[in-house]
Amino acid sequence: MGEKVFLIISLFIFSLSGHCQSMLTGQILSGKTQEGIPFSHIYISEFPEFIAISNEDGRFVLRIPQGAEQISISHINYRKLTLSLEEFKKQAVIYLEENEQSLGEVTVEFFTPKSLMEKVIENKWYLNFTKYPRSNFSTGSISERLTMYFISQEIPSDLQFFPASSLVRPFVSDFASDFNDEFWEDENFIPLPQWIIENLK
Template sequence: MKKIYLFLFALIALPSTAQSLIFEGKIVDKTTQESIPFANILVQNSTQGVISNEDGAFKFYIPKDAENIEISHIGYKTQVFLVKEIKAEPVTILLESDEMALEEVIVTNKPINQILAGVLLNSKNQLDKSIKLETYYREFVQINNKYSKFADGMIDFYIQPKKKEKVEGKLVVNQSRAFQLASDDEIEKKGKADLAEMDSFFDIQKAANGFFTYEYIQTLSSEKANENYEYELRSKKDQNGNTLEVIYIKPKPNVKKALLTGKIIYDPIQKVVLDIDIKMAENHKQYVETINALIMKFAVHDIQIKQTYKFINGKYIPGYRKSLIDLHIKFGKQMNDRMMCISDLVVTDFTDDVSSFPEKNKLFKERNLYSNGMNFTENFWETNNALPLSENEERILQTLKSK
Protein backbone atom coordinates (compact mmCIF):
# COMPACT_ATOMS: atom_id res chain seq x y z
CA MET A 1 0.00 0.00 0.00
CA LYS A 2 1.32 3.45 -0.84
CA LYS A 3 2.24 5.78 1.97
CA ILE A 4 -0.60 8.05 3.12
CA TYR A 5 0.26 11.69 3.47
CA LEU A 6 -1.97 13.82 5.70
CA PHE A 7 -1.59 17.54 5.31
CA LEU A 8 -2.03 18.43 8.97
CA PHE A 9 1.39 19.95 9.45
CA ALA A 10 1.56 21.74 6.13
CA LEU A 11 22.82 21.20 15.79
CA ILE A 12 25.22 22.03 15.00
CA ALA A 13 25.35 20.70 11.53
CA LEU A 14 28.98 19.77 11.02
CA PRO A 15 31.30 17.78 13.29
CA SER A 16 32.38 20.13 16.06
CA THR A 17 36.07 19.47 16.33
CA ALA A 18 36.68 22.90 17.84
CA GLN A 19 34.66 22.15 20.94
CA SER A 20 36.73 21.28 23.96
CA LEU A 21 34.58 21.46 27.09
CA ILE A 22 31.26 19.81 27.85
CA PHE A 23 28.90 21.70 30.12
CA GLU A 24 26.19 19.30 31.23
CA GLY A 25 23.81 18.79 34.08
CA LYS A 26 20.28 19.41 35.23
CA ILE A 27 18.40 22.64 35.87
CA VAL A 28 15.97 22.68 38.78
CA ASP A 29 13.85 25.16 40.71
CA LYS A 30 15.77 26.27 43.80
CA THR A 31 12.66 26.26 46.00
CA THR A 32 10.63 23.29 44.75
CA GLN A 33 13.54 21.17 43.47
CA GLU A 34 11.43 20.39 40.41
CA SER A 35 13.15 20.18 37.03
CA ILE A 36 12.91 23.16 34.69
CA PRO A 37 12.32 22.15 31.08
CA PHE A 38 13.17 24.27 28.04
CA ALA A 39 15.63 26.59 29.78
CA ASN A 40 18.06 28.41 27.46
CA ILE A 41 21.78 27.67 27.74
CA LEU A 42 23.65 30.21 25.60
CA VAL A 43 27.11 31.55 24.99
CA GLN A 44 26.80 35.16 26.14
CA ASN A 45 26.93 37.65 23.24
CA SER A 46 26.81 34.80 20.77
CA THR A 47 24.28 32.98 18.60
CA GLN A 48 25.15 29.52 19.92
CA GLY A 49 23.13 27.61 22.49
CA VAL A 50 20.89 24.70 23.46
CA ILE A 51 17.88 24.09 25.71
CA SER A 52 17.18 21.71 28.56
CA ASN A 53 14.90 18.75 27.90
CA GLU A 54 11.66 17.83 29.67
CA ASP A 55 13.65 16.57 32.66
CA GLY A 56 15.69 19.77 32.86
CA ALA A 57 18.78 17.97 31.55
CA PHE A 58 21.16 19.60 29.06
CA LYS A 59 24.48 18.97 27.37
CA PHE A 60 26.38 21.82 25.72
CA TYR A 61 29.69 21.65 23.87
CA ILE A 62 31.23 25.02 24.63
CA PRO A 63 33.15 26.71 21.78
CA LYS A 64 36.78 27.45 22.59
CA ASP A 65 36.42 31.21 22.32
CA ALA A 66 33.46 31.40 24.74
CA GLU A 67 33.95 33.29 27.99
CA ASN A 68 30.54 33.22 29.69
CA ILE A 69 27.54 30.89 29.58
CA GLU A 70 24.12 32.30 30.34
CA ILE A 71 21.20 30.21 31.59
CA SER A 72 17.74 31.75 31.44
CA HIS A 73 14.06 30.90 31.59
CA ILE A 74 10.94 33.02 31.76
CA GLY A 75 10.05 33.52 35.42
CA TYR A 76 13.56 32.82 36.74
CA LYS A 77 16.63 34.94 37.43
CA THR A 78 19.30 34.54 34.79
CA GLN A 79 22.57 32.95 35.87
CA VAL A 80 25.94 33.54 34.23
CA PHE A 81 28.83 31.07 34.47
CA LEU A 82 32.45 31.81 33.69
CA VAL A 83 33.69 29.19 31.24
CA LYS A 84 37.07 29.00 32.98
CA GLU A 85 35.29 27.92 36.18
CA ILE A 86 33.13 25.21 34.58
CA LYS A 87 34.21 21.70 35.48
CA ALA A 88 34.02 18.73 33.13
CA GLU A 89 31.46 16.93 35.26
CA PRO A 90 27.63 17.02 35.50
CA VAL A 91 26.22 19.74 37.74
CA THR A 92 22.87 20.64 39.24
CA ILE A 93 21.95 24.26 38.59
CA LEU A 94 19.45 25.89 40.91
CA LEU A 95 17.48 28.68 39.29
CA GLU A 96 15.82 31.14 41.61
CA SER A 97 12.30 32.31 40.93
CA ASP A 98 12.17 35.90 39.69
CA GLU A 99 9.58 36.55 42.39
CA MET A 100 7.24 38.05 39.89
CA ALA A 101 4.23 39.70 41.43
CA LEU A 102 0.87 38.00 41.26
CA GLU A 103 -0.56 38.20 37.80
CA GLU A 104 -2.89 41.12 37.35
CA VAL A 105 -5.89 40.93 35.06
CA ILE A 106 -5.79 43.53 32.31
CA VAL A 107 -9.14 45.07 31.44
CA THR A 108 -9.21 46.16 27.82
CA ASN A 109 -11.86 47.46 25.44
CA LYS A 110 -10.17 45.71 22.55
CA PRO A 111 -11.08 42.02 22.09
CA ILE A 112 -8.17 39.90 23.28
CA ASN A 113 -8.18 37.73 20.17
CA GLN A 114 -7.54 40.94 18.20
CA ILE A 115 -4.65 41.77 20.52
CA LEU A 116 -3.27 38.29 19.84
CA ALA A 117 -3.70 38.81 16.08
CA GLY A 118 -1.68 42.02 16.30
CA VAL A 119 1.10 40.38 18.30
CA LEU A 120 1.31 37.47 15.84
CA LEU A 121 1.46 39.84 12.88
CA ASN A 122 4.19 41.93 14.47
CA SER A 123 6.12 38.79 15.42
CA LYS A 124 5.98 37.62 11.81
CA ASN A 125 7.25 40.96 10.62
CA GLN A 126 10.17 40.92 13.06
CA LEU A 127 11.23 37.37 12.29
CA ASP A 128 13.95 37.27 9.68
CA LYS A 129 12.56 35.09 6.92
CA SER A 130 15.88 34.96 5.15
CA ILE A 131 17.91 32.96 7.61
CA LYS A 132 19.85 29.74 8.03
CA LEU A 133 18.82 27.78 11.11
CA GLU A 134 21.23 25.15 12.39
CA THR A 135 19.13 22.60 14.25
CA TYR A 136 18.82 19.25 15.91
CA TYR A 137 15.63 17.37 14.95
CA ARG A 138 14.14 14.16 16.30
CA GLU A 139 10.91 12.25 16.01
CA PHE A 140 9.09 9.31 17.59
CA VAL A 141 6.23 7.41 15.94
CA GLN A 142 3.72 5.36 17.90
CA ILE A 143 1.20 2.97 16.34
CA ASN A 144 -1.65 1.55 18.40
CA ASN A 145 0.12 2.51 21.66
CA LYS A 146 3.41 0.90 20.62
CA TYR A 147 6.46 2.95 19.67
CA SER A 148 7.50 1.86 16.21
CA LYS A 149 10.05 4.33 14.83
CA PHE A 150 12.63 6.92 15.84
CA ALA A 151 14.80 9.24 13.77
CA ASP A 152 17.04 12.20 14.50
CA GLY A 153 19.57 14.36 12.73
CA MET A 154 21.64 17.53 12.54
CA ILE A 155 19.91 19.65 9.92
CA ASP A 156 20.42 23.07 8.35
CA PHE A 157 17.22 24.84 7.30
CA TYR A 158 17.57 27.61 4.71
CA ILE A 159 14.49 29.79 5.09
CA GLN A 160 13.40 32.34 2.52
CA PRO A 161 10.27 34.49 2.23
CA LYS A 162 7.51 33.43 -0.11
CA LYS A 163 4.42 35.16 -1.46
CA LYS A 164 1.34 35.67 0.75
CA GLU A 165 3.36 35.79 4.00
CA LYS A 166 4.45 32.18 3.58
CA VAL A 167 7.97 30.86 3.82
CA GLU A 168 9.94 28.35 1.83
CA GLY A 169 12.58 26.17 3.41
CA LYS A 170 15.28 24.02 1.91
CA LEU A 171 17.38 21.72 4.03
CA VAL A 172 20.66 19.91 4.23
CA VAL A 173 20.92 16.81 6.41
CA ASN A 174 24.46 16.64 7.76
CA GLN A 175 24.08 13.62 10.03
CA SER A 176 21.12 11.34 10.68
CA ARG A 177 20.02 7.98 12.00
CA ALA A 178 16.72 6.11 11.84
CA PHE A 179 15.39 3.04 13.62
CA GLN A 180 12.54 0.69 12.87
CA LEU A 181 11.83 0.09 16.54
CA ALA A 182 9.26 -2.62 16.15
CA SER A 183 8.59 -5.01 13.32
CA ASP A 184 5.20 -4.97 11.66
CA ASP A 185 4.13 -8.28 13.22
CA GLU A 186 4.76 -6.81 16.70
CA ILE A 187 2.22 -4.06 16.14
CA GLU A 188 -1.42 -4.75 16.75
CA LYS A 189 -3.33 -4.28 13.51
CA LYS A 190 -7.05 -3.69 13.22
CA GLY A 191 -6.88 -3.63 9.44
CA LYS A 192 -4.88 -5.35 6.73
CA ALA A 193 -2.42 -2.58 5.99
CA ASP A 194 1.32 -2.85 6.44
CA LEU A 195 1.75 -0.07 8.98
CA ALA A 196 5.52 -0.23 8.61
CA GLU A 197 5.06 1.67 5.35
CA MET A 198 3.76 4.69 7.25
CA ASP A 199 6.73 6.69 8.42
CA SER A 200 5.24 9.85 9.85
CA PHE A 201 2.54 12.49 9.49
CA PHE A 202 5.17 15.20 9.64
CA ASP A 203 6.91 16.55 6.57
CA ILE A 204 10.48 17.38 7.52
CA GLN A 205 10.66 19.82 4.61
CA LYS A 206 8.23 22.00 6.58
CA ALA A 207 9.52 21.27 10.08
CA ALA A 208 10.82 24.83 10.60
CA ASN A 209 7.94 26.59 8.82
CA GLY A 210 5.72 26.57 11.90
CA PHE A 211 8.08 29.05 13.58
CA PHE A 212 7.10 31.61 10.94
CA THR A 213 3.48 30.71 10.14
CA TYR A 214 2.12 30.06 13.65
CA GLU A 215 0.14 26.95 12.70
CA TYR A 216 -2.97 26.40 14.81
CA ILE A 217 -2.23 29.49 16.89
CA GLN A 218 -3.30 31.70 13.99
CA THR A 219 -6.83 30.28 14.16
CA LEU A 220 -7.09 31.31 17.82
CA SER A 221 -6.74 34.95 16.79
CA SER A 222 -9.45 34.92 14.12
CA GLU A 223 -12.73 36.81 14.44
CA LYS A 224 -14.70 33.55 14.62
CA ALA A 225 -12.56 32.30 17.51
CA ASN A 226 -14.67 34.36 19.93
CA GLU A 227 -17.57 32.00 19.25
CA ASN A 228 -15.65 29.08 20.74
CA TYR A 229 -13.11 30.50 23.17
CA GLU A 230 -12.79 32.59 26.31
CA TYR A 231 -9.74 34.83 26.67
CA GLU A 232 -8.05 36.42 29.63
CA LEU A 233 -5.17 38.86 29.51
CA ARG A 234 -2.85 39.14 32.49
CA SER A 235 0.39 40.96 33.18
CA LYS A 236 3.19 40.34 35.60
CA LYS A 237 6.18 42.47 36.46
CA ASP A 238 9.54 41.43 37.80
CA GLN A 239 11.68 43.27 40.36
CA ASN A 240 13.43 45.21 37.59
CA GLY A 241 10.17 46.56 36.28
CA ASN A 242 10.10 44.41 33.15
CA THR A 243 6.62 43.35 32.16
CA LEU A 244 5.35 40.29 30.33
CA GLU A 245 1.80 39.73 29.25
CA VAL A 246 0.04 36.38 29.09
CA ILE A 247 -3.03 35.50 27.04
CA TYR A 248 -4.90 32.55 28.50
CA ILE A 249 -7.17 30.67 26.10
CA LYS A 250 -9.79 28.10 27.03
CA PRO A 251 -12.89 26.68 25.33
CA LYS A 252 -16.32 27.95 26.28
CA PRO A 253 -17.92 25.22 28.44
CA ASN A 254 -21.10 25.10 26.38
CA VAL A 255 -19.33 24.58 23.03
CA LYS A 256 -19.35 20.91 22.10
CA LYS A 257 -16.32 20.81 19.84
CA ALA A 258 -12.79 19.46 20.10
CA LEU A 259 -10.99 22.71 20.97
CA LEU A 260 -7.59 23.90 22.13
CA THR A 261 -6.46 25.42 25.41
CA GLY A 262 -3.26 27.01 26.68
CA LYS A 263 -1.38 30.26 26.96
CA ILE A 264 0.77 32.61 24.92
CA ILE A 265 3.40 34.81 26.57
CA TYR A 266 4.56 37.92 24.78
CA ASP A 267 6.68 41.02 25.28
CA PRO A 268 4.27 43.99 25.37
CA ILE A 269 7.03 46.47 24.49
CA GLN A 270 8.43 44.64 21.48
CA LYS A 271 4.99 43.10 20.83
CA VAL A 272 6.46 39.70 19.94
CA VAL A 273 5.63 36.18 21.06
CA LEU A 274 8.10 34.56 23.47
CA ASP A 275 6.36 31.31 24.42
CA ILE A 276 3.44 29.30 23.03
CA ASP A 277 1.98 26.35 24.94
CA ILE A 278 -1.19 24.98 23.31
CA LYS A 279 -2.89 21.59 23.45
CA MET A 280 -6.28 20.01 22.98
CA ALA A 281 -8.53 20.60 26.00
CA GLU A 282 -9.09 17.36 27.92
CA ASN A 283 -12.77 18.06 28.56
CA HIS A 284 -13.36 18.63 24.86
CA LYS A 285 -11.67 15.52 23.47
CA GLN A 286 -15.01 13.77 23.81
CA TYR A 287 -16.26 15.91 20.91
CA VAL A 288 -13.66 14.71 18.41
CA GLU A 289 -15.31 14.13 15.04
CA THR A 290 -14.34 11.87 12.17
CA ILE A 291 -13.44 13.75 9.02
CA ASN A 292 -13.90 12.40 5.50
CA ALA A 293 -10.83 13.09 3.38
CA LEU A 294 -11.19 11.70 -0.13
CA ILE A 295 -10.47 7.97 0.13
CA MET A 296 -10.08 7.81 3.88
CA LYS A 297 -11.40 9.01 7.23
CA PHE A 298 -9.48 10.35 10.19
CA ALA A 299 -10.09 11.83 13.63
CA VAL A 300 -7.65 14.10 15.48
CA HIS A 301 -7.54 12.93 19.11
CA ASP A 302 -4.79 15.23 20.34
CA ILE A 303 -2.66 18.17 19.26
CA GLN A 304 0.13 19.77 21.25
CA ILE A 305 2.34 22.69 20.25
CA LYS A 306 5.19 24.12 22.32
CA GLN A 307 7.08 26.93 20.65
CA THR A 308 9.64 29.40 22.00
CA TYR A 309 11.43 32.46 20.67
CA LYS A 310 14.32 34.51 22.01
CA PHE A 311 16.41 37.61 21.43
CA ILE A 312 20.09 37.04 20.70
CA ASN A 313 22.20 40.15 20.26
CA GLY A 314 18.99 42.07 19.67
CA LYS A 315 17.78 39.68 16.97
CA TYR A 316 14.43 37.91 17.35
CA ILE A 317 14.77 34.26 16.35
CA PRO A 318 13.05 30.88 16.85
CA GLY A 319 14.29 28.69 19.70
CA TYR A 320 12.39 25.44 20.07
CA ARG A 321 9.34 23.72 18.63
CA LYS A 322 7.64 20.57 19.89
CA SER A 323 4.75 19.08 17.92
CA LEU A 324 2.47 16.20 18.76
CA ILE A 325 -0.43 14.86 16.74
CA ASP A 326 -2.52 11.80 17.57
CA LEU A 327 -4.80 10.48 14.80
CA HIS A 328 -7.17 7.63 14.24
CA ILE A 329 -7.11 6.56 10.59
CA LYS A 330 -9.84 4.56 8.85
CA PHE A 331 -9.15 3.35 5.34
CA GLY A 332 -11.77 0.80 4.30
CA LYS A 333 -10.73 -2.65 5.46
CA GLN A 334 -7.08 -1.80 5.05
CA MET A 335 -6.60 0.40 8.07
CA ASN A 336 -8.38 1.17 11.31
CA ASP A 337 -5.55 2.31 13.54
CA ARG A 338 -4.26 5.00 15.88
CA MET A 339 -0.99 6.72 15.06
CA MET A 340 0.85 9.37 17.06
CA CYS A 341 3.91 11.39 15.97
CA ILE A 342 6.04 13.55 18.27
CA SER A 343 8.81 15.82 17.00
CA ASP A 344 11.36 18.20 18.57
CA LEU A 345 13.26 20.87 16.68
CA VAL A 346 15.97 22.83 18.51
CA VAL A 347 17.69 25.83 16.96
CA THR A 348 21.30 25.68 18.11
CA ASP A 349 22.70 28.47 15.95
CA PHE A 350 21.71 30.73 13.07
CA THR A 351 23.16 32.81 10.27
CA ASP A 352 21.28 35.74 8.78
CA ASP A 353 23.32 35.72 5.58
CA VAL A 354 21.77 33.22 3.20
CA SER A 355 22.69 34.97 -0.02
CA SER A 356 23.68 31.64 -1.50
CA PHE A 357 22.02 28.25 -1.19
CA PRO A 358 23.89 24.93 -1.09
CA GLU A 359 24.37 23.08 -4.34
CA LYS A 360 21.25 21.22 -5.46
CA ASN A 361 22.87 17.83 -5.06
CA LYS A 362 23.37 18.54 -1.35
CA LEU A 363 19.72 19.39 -0.66
CA PHE A 364 17.61 16.77 1.08
CA LYS A 365 14.34 16.40 -0.82
CA GLU A 366 12.62 13.48 0.91
CA ARG A 367 9.61 13.89 3.18
CA ASN A 368 11.20 12.30 6.26
CA LEU A 369 14.51 11.19 7.74
CA TYR A 370 13.64 7.50 7.62
CA SER A 371 14.53 7.43 3.93
CA ASN A 372 18.03 8.66 4.84
CA GLY A 373 18.62 5.74 7.20
CA MET A 374 21.82 5.43 9.23
CA ASN A 375 23.93 8.14 7.64
CA PHE A 376 26.46 9.62 10.05
CA THR A 377 30.22 9.87 10.52
CA GLU A 378 30.17 10.35 14.28
CA ASN A 379 27.82 9.82 17.20
CA PHE A 380 26.32 13.26 16.65
CA TRP A 381 23.66 12.69 19.35
CA GLU A 382 26.53 12.50 21.84
CA THR A 383 29.22 14.72 20.33
CA ASN A 384 27.10 17.65 19.10
CA ASN A 385 24.57 19.93 20.74
CA ALA A 386 21.64 17.55 20.51
CA LEU A 387 18.68 17.72 22.87
CA PRO A 388 19.21 14.92 25.41
CA LEU A 389 16.50 12.29 25.54
CA SER A 390 14.38 12.41 28.66
CA GLU A 391 14.66 9.42 30.99
CA ASN A 392 11.41 8.01 29.63
CA GLU A 393 12.45 8.55 26.00
CA GLU A 394 15.81 6.93 26.65
CA ARG A 395 14.08 3.87 28.11
CA ILE A 396 11.82 3.63 25.08
CA LEU A 397 14.69 3.89 22.63
CA GLN A 398 16.99 1.47 24.43
CA THR A 399 14.24 -1.10 24.95
CA LEU A 400 13.13 -1.09 21.35
CA LYS A 401 16.66 -0.92 19.88
CA SER A 402 17.48 -4.15 21.69
CA LYS A 403 14.85 -6.09 19.77
Protein backbone atom coordinates (compact mmCIF):
# COMPACT_ATOMS: atom_id res chain seq x y z
CA MET A 1 0.00 0.00 0.00
CA GLY A 2 2.81 2.36 0.94
CA GLU A 3 4.59 1.67 -2.34
CA LYS A 4 1.44 2.50 -4.32
CA VAL A 5 1.01 5.81 -2.51
CA PHE A 6 4.67 6.68 -3.16
CA LEU A 7 4.25 5.83 -6.85
CA ILE A 8 1.12 7.99 -7.17
CA ILE A 9 2.84 10.94 -5.48
CA SER A 10 5.90 10.57 -7.71
CA LEU A 11 3.76 10.53 -10.85
CA PHE A 12 1.90 13.60 -9.65
CA ILE A 13 5.13 15.52 -9.00
CA PHE A 14 6.54 14.48 -12.38
CA SER A 15 3.35 15.59 -14.12
CA LEU A 16 3.38 18.88 -12.23
CA SER A 17 7.00 19.57 -13.15
CA GLY A 18 6.14 18.94 -16.78
CA HIS A 19 3.49 21.63 -16.66
CA CYS A 20 6.00 24.05 -15.17
CA GLN A 21 8.11 23.89 -18.32
CA SER A 22 7.26 24.98 -21.85
CA MET A 23 8.90 24.86 -25.25
CA LEU A 24 9.98 27.99 -27.09
CA THR A 25 10.59 27.95 -30.84
CA GLY A 26 12.06 30.64 -33.04
CA GLN A 27 14.55 31.53 -35.73
CA ILE A 28 17.80 33.50 -35.63
CA LEU A 29 18.58 35.60 -38.72
CA SER A 30 21.34 37.96 -39.73
CA GLY A 31 20.21 41.56 -39.61
CA LYS A 32 22.40 42.28 -42.64
CA THR A 33 21.73 39.37 -44.97
CA GLN A 34 18.36 38.18 -43.61
CA GLU A 35 19.76 34.64 -43.72
CA GLY A 36 19.57 32.05 -40.98
CA ILE A 37 22.50 31.90 -38.56
CA PRO A 38 23.47 28.30 -37.81
CA PHE A 39 25.15 27.24 -34.58
CA SER A 40 23.79 30.15 -32.55
CA HIS A 41 23.64 29.43 -28.82
CA ILE A 42 20.27 30.22 -27.26
CA TYR A 43 20.14 29.75 -23.51
CA ILE A 44 18.36 30.80 -20.33
CA SER A 45 20.43 33.46 -18.57
CA GLU A 46 19.41 32.20 -15.12
CA PHE A 47 19.81 28.54 -16.07
CA PRO A 48 22.71 28.18 -18.56
CA GLU A 49 22.23 24.42 -18.64
CA PHE A 50 19.02 25.01 -20.60
CA ILE A 51 20.52 25.64 -24.02
CA ALA A 52 19.67 25.12 -27.69
CA ILE A 53 21.75 25.43 -30.85
CA SER A 54 20.17 26.69 -34.05
CA ASN A 55 20.20 24.55 -37.18
CA GLU A 56 21.34 25.52 -40.68
CA ASP A 57 18.26 27.71 -41.12
CA GLY A 58 18.73 29.38 -37.74
CA ARG A 59 15.72 27.58 -36.23
CA PHE A 60 15.75 26.26 -32.68
CA VAL A 61 13.60 24.73 -29.94
CA LEU A 62 14.38 25.68 -26.34
CA ARG A 63 12.91 24.18 -23.19
CA ILE A 64 11.88 26.90 -20.72
CA PRO A 65 12.03 26.01 -17.00
CA GLN A 66 10.00 27.64 -14.28
CA GLY A 67 11.64 30.83 -13.04
CA ALA A 68 13.22 31.77 -16.37
CA GLU A 69 13.20 35.50 -17.03
CA GLN A 70 15.85 36.25 -19.62
CA ILE A 71 17.12 34.55 -22.77
CA SER A 72 20.51 35.19 -24.32
CA ILE A 73 21.71 34.50 -27.85
CA SER A 74 25.39 34.35 -28.70
CA HIS A 75 27.45 33.62 -31.78
CA ILE A 76 31.15 34.15 -32.44
CA ASN A 77 30.48 36.40 -35.44
CA TYR A 78 27.58 38.39 -33.98
CA ARG A 79 26.86 40.63 -31.03
CA LYS A 80 25.37 38.92 -28.01
CA LEU A 81 21.69 39.68 -27.50
CA THR A 82 19.74 39.33 -24.25
CA LEU A 83 15.96 39.71 -24.11
CA SER A 84 13.33 39.18 -21.48
CA LEU A 85 11.31 36.02 -21.90
CA GLU A 86 8.18 38.05 -22.60
CA GLU A 87 9.92 40.05 -25.34
CA PHE A 88 11.29 36.87 -26.82
CA LYS A 89 7.86 35.27 -27.01
CA LYS A 90 6.54 38.23 -29.02
CA GLN A 91 9.14 37.74 -31.76
CA ALA A 92 9.08 34.67 -33.97
CA VAL A 93 12.28 35.86 -35.63
CA ILE A 94 15.29 37.35 -33.86
CA TYR A 95 17.86 39.40 -35.76
CA LEU A 96 21.50 39.61 -34.74
CA GLU A 97 23.95 42.33 -35.70
CA GLU A 98 27.39 41.39 -36.95
CA ASN A 99 30.30 41.76 -34.58
CA GLU A 100 32.45 44.62 -35.87
CA GLN A 101 35.48 43.39 -33.96
CA SER A 102 37.68 41.31 -36.20
CA LEU A 103 40.94 39.50 -35.68
CA GLY A 104 44.03 41.31 -36.86
CA GLU A 105 46.28 39.93 -39.51
CA VAL A 106 48.11 36.82 -38.37
CA THR A 107 51.57 36.12 -39.70
CA VAL A 108 52.99 32.62 -39.45
CA GLU A 109 56.76 32.38 -39.56
CA PHE A 110 58.93 29.34 -40.04
CA PHE A 111 62.17 29.25 -38.07
CA THR A 112 65.08 26.99 -38.86
CA PRO A 113 67.27 25.91 -35.92
CA LYS A 114 69.82 28.52 -36.99
CA SER A 115 67.32 31.39 -37.27
CA LEU A 116 65.67 30.40 -34.00
CA MET A 117 69.00 30.55 -32.16
CA GLU A 118 69.63 33.97 -33.72
CA LYS A 119 66.28 35.16 -32.33
CA VAL A 120 67.18 33.91 -28.86
CA ILE A 121 70.50 35.76 -28.97
CA GLU A 122 68.84 38.89 -30.34
CA ASN A 123 66.33 38.96 -27.47
CA LYS A 124 68.86 38.05 -24.79
CA TRP A 125 68.40 41.24 -22.78
CA TYR A 126 64.61 41.08 -22.90
CA LEU A 127 64.68 37.56 -21.49
CA ASN A 128 67.10 38.57 -18.70
CA PHE A 129 69.10 35.40 -19.09
CA THR A 130 72.14 36.81 -17.30
CA LYS A 131 70.19 38.19 -14.36
CA TYR A 132 67.45 35.60 -13.88
CA PRO A 133 68.55 32.38 -15.56
CA ARG A 134 67.09 30.11 -12.92
CA SER A 135 63.77 31.94 -12.92
CA ASN A 136 63.31 31.38 -16.64
CA PHE A 137 64.04 27.67 -16.74
CA SER A 138 63.38 24.58 -14.68
CA THR A 139 66.35 23.78 -12.49
CA GLY A 140 68.67 21.35 -14.20
CA SER A 141 66.86 21.57 -17.53
CA ILE A 142 68.68 21.52 -20.85
CA SER A 143 67.68 25.15 -21.43
CA GLU A 144 69.15 26.29 -18.13
CA ARG A 145 72.36 24.37 -18.63
CA LEU A 146 72.70 25.60 -22.20
CA THR A 147 72.11 29.21 -21.16
CA MET A 148 74.59 29.07 -18.29
CA TYR A 149 77.11 27.45 -20.62
CA PHE A 150 76.63 30.14 -23.25
CA ILE A 151 76.98 32.97 -20.73
CA SER A 152 80.11 31.53 -19.15
CA GLN A 153 81.99 30.90 -22.40
CA GLU A 154 85.24 32.73 -23.00
CA ILE A 155 85.05 33.61 -26.68
CA PRO A 156 88.30 34.54 -28.46
CA SER A 157 88.45 38.20 -29.44
CA ASP A 158 89.17 37.39 -33.09
CA LEU A 159 86.16 35.06 -33.47
CA GLN A 160 83.31 36.44 -35.56
CA PHE A 161 81.30 33.22 -35.98
CA PHE A 162 80.76 30.14 -33.90
CA PRO A 163 79.21 26.79 -34.90
CA ALA A 164 75.84 26.04 -33.36
CA SER A 165 76.77 22.38 -33.12
CA SER A 166 79.64 23.05 -30.72
CA LEU A 167 77.28 24.98 -28.47
CA VAL A 168 74.40 22.52 -28.38
CA ARG A 169 75.84 19.09 -29.00
CA PRO A 170 77.54 18.54 -25.58
CA PHE A 171 74.16 18.85 -23.87
CA VAL A 172 71.88 17.07 -26.30
CA SER A 173 74.19 14.07 -26.48
CA ASP A 174 73.49 13.41 -22.79
CA PHE A 175 69.78 12.98 -23.49
CA ALA A 176 69.56 11.56 -27.00
CA SER A 177 72.00 9.34 -28.84
CA ASP A 178 70.11 8.99 -32.12
CA PHE A 179 71.14 12.30 -33.69
CA ASN A 180 73.00 11.63 -36.92
CA ASP A 181 75.73 13.71 -38.48
CA GLU A 182 73.27 15.45 -40.78
CA PHE A 183 71.67 17.04 -37.73
CA TRP A 184 74.96 18.75 -36.89
CA GLU A 185 75.73 20.43 -40.21
CA ASP A 186 79.16 22.01 -40.25
CA GLU A 187 77.90 24.96 -42.28
CA ASN A 188 75.34 25.82 -39.60
CA PHE A 189 77.27 28.80 -38.28
CA ILE A 190 75.70 31.67 -36.40
CA PRO A 191 77.24 35.15 -36.58
CA LEU A 192 78.16 36.57 -33.22
CA PRO A 193 75.84 39.41 -32.16
CA GLN A 194 77.27 42.90 -31.88
CA TRP A 195 76.99 43.02 -28.08
CA ILE A 196 79.34 40.04 -27.79
CA ILE A 197 81.86 41.57 -30.19
CA GLU A 198 81.82 44.83 -28.22
CA ASN A 199 82.41 43.01 -24.94
CA LEU A 200 85.39 41.23 -26.45
CA LYS A 201 87.17 44.50 -27.22
